[in-house]
Amino acid sequence: MKFTCTQENLKKGLNLVSHLAGKNKNLPVLNNVLIEVKNGILFLATTNLEIGIKSTVRGKMEQEGVFTVPAKLFNDYIQSLRNENIELKWDEKNLSITTKNSQTVIKGLDASEFPLIPEIEKKNTIKVMKKIMKKSLSSVLFATAMDTTRPEISGVLFDFQEDGLTLVATDSYRLAEKKVEIINKGFEKKVIIPSFSLQELNRVLSDMEDEGELTISLNDNQILFEVDSTRMVSRITEGEYPDYKQVIPTETKTKTIVKRNDFQQIIKAASLFCRQGINDIHLIVLKDKIEVKAVNDQLGESQNIIEAIVKGDQNDIIFNYHYILDVLNIVEGEEIEFNLNNKALPGVVKAKNKDDYLYIIMPIKQ
Secondary structure: OEEEEEHHHHHHHHHHHHHHOOOOOOOHHHHEEEEEEEOOEEEEEEEOOOEEEEEEEEOEEEEOEEEEEEHHHHHHHHHHOOOOEEEEEEOOOEEEEEOOOOEEEEEOEOHHHOOOOOOOOOOEEEEEEHHHHHHHHHHHHOOOOOOOOOOOOOEEEEEEEOOEEEEEEEOOOEEEEEEEOOOOOOOOEEEEEEHHHHHHHHHHHHOOOOOOEEEEEEOOOEEEEEEOOEEEEEEOEOOOOOOHHHHOOOOOOEEEEEEHHHHHHHHHHHHOOOOOOOOEEEEEEOOOEEEEEEEEOOOEEEEEEEEOEEEEOOEEEEEEHHHHHHHHOOOOOOEEEEEEOOOOOOEEEEEOOOOOEEEEEOOOOO
């Protein structure tokens, strides 16, 4: 095998795929990147058996071939080179990397040991703008459960519809729902995608230009994401997602509108005086303002006031401040709606005059 390309093109390809390869003692080939030269193109691929990523690098092919080398070592070395032409040559045991002023050899493993990354029939397919999908994933991923003993909520629900896609994430204490605009006509199906897979997809999207489309294809147990010259395949989590719509309040006792940045600032200030491990802040909604209080017997107490537009009854509820700050870092717009009911029902946060994003927080019961 012999192939020549620029350092810049090879670096981009390795950045997209090498992150997935890890330290696997039981199957060392999973620590490697598969390098295949075929039909004038160099293909790079990695997998952890749950996810597979494949990207292409354009250049000049002189001889076809396929092999694997340690992903981290190969990536780190290519990053260290200047942007000039690189010649890659494989001699059945070693990879030779030659530039104008350097020559390096990396030992590899036979490609026959590398797991096959499956192909997916493109029957159920939608298209989404890349920048929209990146924002949408960021707006729900933080709300997934960290506890893998409940895999159905440690992933994100993808609710495919003919006119759109809805993403839902929850950890039982809070829930995020994001409606995503699609380009083509969709299909109806609900699946759960592991959060780790979607974090990897978001990382790939963040390494690319915002312009362009992401194609999503689905079969019975796998999902395919295609963007530019990169393909990522992930398994689908078995199980049924909880009926989350039953926890969305149908009525609102107290509707408030506040400036997002100001609210964020006083929540941070109050959080310094929360009780450790409880993270409780006290929200007291009055006629035209919200008081944010926190008390700690060892540290002291803090009380901050923010002006607000308040419609409905006065209210008095305790929340985990982390859950409020998380959504304030995500929700768009200068003003937000924070709608409340009582100490037993969740609060609802969304951007003012927008219905494409919904965030629900359970109160802390005293």
